Amino acid sequence: MTVSATDARPDPGAAALLATLRGCVDAPDVLVDPVDVEPWCHDWRRQFHGRPLCVVLPRTVEAVAAVVRACGQAGYAVVPVGGNTGLSGGATPDASGRDVVLSLARMQAVRRIDPVGETMEVEAGCVLRTAQDAAAEHDLLLPVSLAAEGSACIGGVLATNAGGTNVLRYGMARSRVLGLEVVLADGQVVRGLRALRKDNAGYDWKQWFVGSEGTLGIVTAAVLQLAPRPKHRVTALLAVASPEAALALLRRARRDLGDTLDAFELMSGAALGRVVQHCERVLPMPAAAWFVLLEAAAFLPGLRDATEALLEAALEHGDATDGVIAESARQEADLWALRESITEAEAREGRSYKHDVSVPIASIPAFLQAADAAVVQALPQARLNVFGHVGDGNLHYNVIVPPGTDGAALNALVHDIVVRFGGSISAEHGIGQYRVGELARSKSAAELDLARRIKQALDPQGVLNPGKVLPAPPHGA
Ligand code: 2HG
Ligand code: ZN
Numbered sequence: 236m237t238v239s240a241t242d243a244r245p246d247p248g249a250a251a252l253l254a255t256l257r258g259c260v261d262a263p264d265v266l267v268d269p270v271d272v273e274p275w276c277h278d279w280r281r282q283f284h285g286r287p288l289c290v291v292l293p294r295t296v297e298a299v300a301a302v303v304r305a306c307g308q309a310g311y312a313v314v315p316v317g318g319n320t321g322l323s324g325g326a327t328p329d330a331s332g333r334d335v336v337l338s339l340a341r342m343q344a345v346r347r348i349d350p351v352g353e354t355m356e357v358e359a360g361c362v363l364r365t366a367q368d369a370a371a372e373h374d375l376l377l378p379v380s381l382a383a384e385g386s387a388c389i390g391g392v393l394a395t396n397a398g399g400t401n402v403l404r405y406g407m408a409r410s411r412v413l414g415l416e417v418v419l420a421d422g423q424v425v426r427g428l429r430a431l432r433k434d435n436a437g438y439d440w441k442q443w444f445v446g447s448e449g450t451l452g453i454v455t456a457a458v459l460q461l462a463p464r465p466k467h468r469v470t471a472l473l474a475v476a477s478p479e480a481a482l483a484l485l486r487r488a489r490r491d492l493g494d495t496l497d498a499f500e501l502m503s504g505a506a507l508g509r510v511v512q513h514c515e516r517v518l519p520m521p522a523a524a525w526f527v528l529l530e531a532a533a534f535l536p537g538l539r540d541a542t543e544a545l546l547e548a549a550l551e552h553g554d555a556t557d558g559v560i561a562e563s564a565r566q567e568a569d570l571w572a573l574r575e576s577i578t579e580a581e582a583r584e585g586r587s588y589k590h591d592v593s594v595p596i597a598s599i600p601a602f603l604q605a606a607d608a609a610v611v612q613a614l615p616q617a618r619l620n621v622f623g624h625v626g627d628g629n630l631h632y633n634v635i636v637p638p639g640t641d642g643a644a645l646n647a648l649v650h651d652i653v654v655r656f657g658g659s660i661s662a663e664h665g666i667g668q669y670r671v672g673e674l675a676r677s678k679s680a681a682e683l684d685l686a687r688r689i690k691q692a693l694d695p696q697g698v699l700n701p702g703k704v705l706p707a708p709p710h711g712a
Pocket of ligand 2: 399
């Protein structure tokens with residue numbers, strides 16, 4: 236017998252809604268067995284937990300619309316989810332048993348690629364790496380790159396306006412979006428899959444949904460702007476003495492490599508030490524206080540010579556104290572694996588509180604000094620795990636803490652310093668449920684009022700992902 240995930244707490248409307256949902260999609264695509272729904276009951280780090288009524292896996296936009304409409308009519312909420320790789324709990328249902336998780340995983344087609352216009356039309360459930368590979372087959376680049384790209388889906392990448400390691404050169408995910416197909420909270424489908432670079436015919440509504448974390452509409456497909464694929468690439472790892480030295484190196488790299496610089500990642504020696512310890516990776520040089528991983532890519536030859544000259548000058552002027560340039564694709568991959576294993580190594584260290592912050596780039600050293608001093612004073616046993624996309628001002632200021640630490644107080648402490656430096660409390664991971672209580676710390680009353688008005692206009696009943704980004708209205712309101 237199939238046991239519903241909600242059998243522990245009977246809900247009179249649940250059976251009727253489940254029957255309706257089985258008519259919206261193929262009946263087996265409505266999962267209710269607790270074993271089947273378990274992967275959607277928490278995020279991948281198991282920091283956020285919930286219990287959905289069911290998980291629905293529609294295969295078409297019409298089915299998505301039917302599911303959303305049915306849930307709204309029955310007074311249930313919809314939690315859209317892609318690869319479930321988020322770090323803010325934006326795709327985790329609450330514990331009420333009244334959330335319907337809507338997985339886009341069955342809508343994964345790359346519908347078409349236009350090699351002349353350099354565009355791709357793709358469905359929301361397509362894994363980012365699959366979309367990148369499809370672009371590469373046409374000698375094109377989908378320039379959104381993140382550690383989770385092997386599981387993150389296009390819908391989630393857009394719904395969260397993902398960042399990653401190439402923002403410095405190519406911008407956030409929103410800068411790739413030419414067209415969007417969205418299901419609204421009342422089940423209406425808005426089809427805007429235009430492949431136009433220029434379209435000033437009225438509001439640019441697609442950007443309302445990018446970064447809205449599924450609270451304003453559900454992205455079901457998109458037209459993405461691709462880019463030409465550079466022919467030459469250079470990857471280098473450099474040891475630097477301090478964040479100040481890293482910024483001097485950034486300035487030099489921007490000056491000497493210009494727009495070919497597509498990644499500039501700062502990593503503390505402690506963060507890489509944990510990678511070596513937990514992830515069987517090897518540092519190709521002695522330990523240092525800080526490291527920079529930089530990547531440049533160009534169409535014309537000469538990039539390697541320019542990077543070697545940069546390295547020499549950096550060593551000579553003291554911006555860097557050591558450095559290697561990858562000699563093969565294998566070595567490039569090994570250098571990137573060091574960077575991309577940091578999150579996993581951190582997870583193995585125990586409980587950590589993440590601060591995905593940005594400050595003006597020039598303020599990074601002063602911010603770090605202020606934050607480190609405050610955290611060490613408040614929590615002498617805390618261990619810092621700091622790294623990030625320093626080329627675009629984004630730091631992952633993560634703090635590994637002993638059990639029983641007051642995480643909310645720690646978040647408030649760090650975020651207040653971020654705000655003092657004119658920064659953001661979420662540079663790329665989004666608000667989700669993790670930072671809902673913190674949003675007011677960095678946004679004005681007018682900005683919050685505007686956000687509430689937009690939510691009210693597009694989702695007056697609060698059907699879509701309640702409690703994410705903005706607090707859920709009190710029950711019955
Ligand atoms: C990254 O930059 C991701 O690797 C994850 O944004 C950051 O684990 C984190 O805090
Ligand atoms: Zn990041």
